Amino acid sequence: MSDHPAPILSLQNVWVEYGDKIVLEKVDLDIAEGSFVSIIGPSGAGKSSLLRLILGQERPTRGKIMLDGRPLAPECGPDRGVVFQRYSVFPHLSVLGNTVFGLECEQAPLLARLFGFARRAATAEATEMLNAVGLGNSLHQYPAQLSGGMQQRLAIAQALIKRPRILLLDEPFGALDPGIRADMHGLIKQLWRDYALTIIMVTHDIREAFTLGTRVLALDKRRHDPHAPHRFGATAVYDLALRGDADPAAAEALSVSLNQVSSS
Amino acid sequence: MRWVNRHASRSERILLGSLPILSLVLLYLFAAAQRHAANPVDKILPLPASMARSMYALMFQADQLSGQFVFWVDTLASLQRLGLGLGIATVTALIVGLVLGVLPPVRATLGPLVTGIAVIPPIALLPILFIALGLGETAKVALIVIGIAPVMVRDIAAHVAALPAEQIVKAQTLGASSWQIMIRVALPQAMPRLIQTVRLSLGPAWVFLISAEAIASDVGLGYRIFLVRRYLSMDVIIPYVAWIALLAILMDVMLARLSKRGFPWAHGASH
Numbered sequence: 357m358s359d360h361p362a363p364i365l366s367l368q369n370v371w372v373e374y375g376d377k378i379v380l381e382k383v384d385l386d387i388a389e390g391s392f393v394s395i396i397g398p399s400g401a402g403k404s405s406l407l408r409l410i411l412g413q414e415r416p417t418r419g420k421i422m423l424d425g426r427p428l429a430p431e432c433g434p435d436r437g438v439v440f441q442r443y444s445v446f447p448h449l450s451v452l453g454n455t456v457f458g459l460e461c462e463q464a465p466l467l468a469r470l471f472g473f474a475r476r477a478a479t480a481e482a483t484e485m486l487n488a489v490g491l492g493n494s495l496h497q498y499p500a501q502l503s504g505g506m507q508q509r510l511a512i513a514q515a516l517i518k519r520p521r522i523l524l525l526d527e528p529f530g531a532l533d534p535g536i537r538a539d540m541h542g543l544i545k546q547l548w549r550d551y552a553l554t555i556i557m558v559t560h561d562i563r564e565a566f567t568l569g570t571r572v573l574a575l576d577k578r579r580h581d582p583h584a585p586h587r588f589g590a591t592a593v594y595d596l597a598l599r600g601d602a603d604p605a606a607a608e609a610l611s612v613s614l615n616q617v618s619s620s
Numbered sequence: 621m622r623w624v625n626r627h628a629s630r631s632e633r634i635l636l637g638s639l640p641i642l643s644l645v646l647l648y649l650f651a652a653a654q655r656h657a658a659n660p661v662d663k664i665l666p667l668p669a670s671m672a673r674s675m676y677a678l679m680f681q682a683d684q685l686s687g688q689f690v691f692w693v694d695t696l697a698s699l700q701r702l703g704l705g706l707g708i709a710t711v712t713a714l715i716v717g718l719v720l721g722v723l724p725p726v727r728a729t730l731g732p733l734v735t736g737i738a739v740i741p742p743i744a745l746l747p748i749l750f751i752a753l754g755l756g757e758t759a760k761v762a763l764i765v766i767g768i769a770p771v772m773v774r775d776i777a778a779h780v781a782a783l784p785a786e787q788i789v790k791a792q793t794l795g796a797s798s799w800q801i802m803i804r805v806a807l808p809q810a811m812p813r814l815i816q817t818v819r820l821s822l823g824p825a826w827v828f829l830i831s832a833e834a835i836a837s838d839v840g841l842g843y844r845i846f847l848v849r850r851y852l853s854m855d856v857i858i859p860y861v862a863w864i865a866l867l868a869i870l871m872d873v874m875l876a877r878l879s880k881r882g883f884p885w886a887h888g889a890s891h
Binding site: 411413431432433434436437438440442443444445446447448449457458460461462465466467468469498499500511514515518520 | 784786787789790791792793794795796797799800803804805808809883884885886888
């Protein structure tokens with residue numbers, strides 16, 4: 357991992373509380389441009405909360421989030437792309453329509469539709485992006501006609517056409533068959549290299565976290581009060597930078613210790 | 621074999637579906653024949669021949685007083701009122717439902733009002749409509765609109781609000797504004813539901829139409845039925861009711877076709 361002086365994303369002393377329930381406490385995090393950060397942790401450790409914070413879907417109760425040195429707007433925007441586990445694509449639009457949508461929103465504020473030359477240019481750009489994710493032969497199909505893996509490919513193409521500063525993946529391959537999942541790992545790794553992306557991925561799958569990530573964050577509670585478990589929030593308990601291909605022995609050791617953490 | 625697994629083929633379905641209808645018709649004919657055997661001028665259960673005679677007169681012979689072909693004038697007047705009422709209600713439901721469903725501040729502002737209007741029995745408002753709008757066409761159309769629009773609005777708003785949050789977030793990460801989300805994400809996905817809602821509202825719309833025509837009108841299918849009731853003219857009432865049923869079925873089938881044709885993505889794999 358390269359040592360950029362200014363991180364693309366920086367969380368400073370971030371807390372998330374719902375009423376008296378503390379989900380995240382004192383999260384300090386700098387994410388370097390071009391990194392592929394995997395976030396793992398047991399259920400309820402605030403992985404999704406952290407992702408929603410970065411996405412702008414939620415605000416931190418305390419603390420600051422800076423994107424490119426500027427405070428993050430408290431709503432979603434085109435500088436942060438996202439792929440969810442499900443419902444990421446629009447069922448009423450064809451594959452091409454889903455991908456062109458991002459360009460239409462930007463270029464046609466009133467109608468969100470393009471015509472003539474602008475339309476042809478947008479279609480060409482979308483087609484190129486769809487070729488890159490391997491959907492070049494399904495341009496005019498609807499999402500309901502696609503397999504789960506193809507729908508996720510579409511969701512990725514749809515997000516990438518906006519050239520987001522950060523791509524957020526929320527368990528994107530969790531609902532896929534193992535074989536398809538391996539294909540998708542290859543695809544996302546290649547896109548990450550080709551488009552020089554910064555990716556933050558939440559996953560349940562520790563193996564996936566280590567095969568894909570250049571950095572693995574494990575969220576969990578540092579402290580635990582058995583009488584009031586909701587009063588302590590989770591934070592990054594492990595922060596591992598991986599160089600190139602992950603060291604399988606280290607991964608194995610971490611996964612063992614993580615399992616102990618999550619089962620304790 | 622369990623009954624839950626017995627699926628009828630197409631021809632079997634047609635046969636099975638027509639059985640109850642045919643038996644009802646036969647039962648009627650039997651009862652009518654019985655009554656006519658006892659009293660040849662019975663008016664309560666007219667025989668098909670007398671219904672055909674009356675209807676022929678209404679359809680193809682100009683009325684002596686007005687010079688109009690009563691059946692067609694009635695049909696046209698009723699369909700016009702129904703069409704206007706349904707049209708206004710549908711457009712209202714789409715626009716208001718969409719805005720309520722997509723924009724939380726509007727939902728907070730207008731939601732309780734729409735709910736309040738929806739729980740008022742529309743027939744109770746009929747006197748107000750007649751007083752405020754007179755006895756003309758406006759009051760009848762307004763009754764249909766007030767009768768069906770609130771339920772349609774609530775249905776569309778609920779459907780739009782229930783779109784997966786992921787979709788709305790995704791649209792925002794693609795740079796969509798509230799307006800763009802409304803017209804490109806929510807509107808197209810509300811359309812099949814809108815057609816479904818119109819189909820379900822056809823029944824109540826007819827109820828309100830016939831009610832309005834029965835109370836104050838000088839033409840229309842409902843008016844005619846309530847007029848000839850005074851003379852026990854079952855030979856007119858029964859064909860009129862059958863005609864209303866036929867019109868309603870035709871509208872329902874057309875709307876179902878329209879939805880399948882226009883929004884194939886909403887109807888499963890068949891596109």
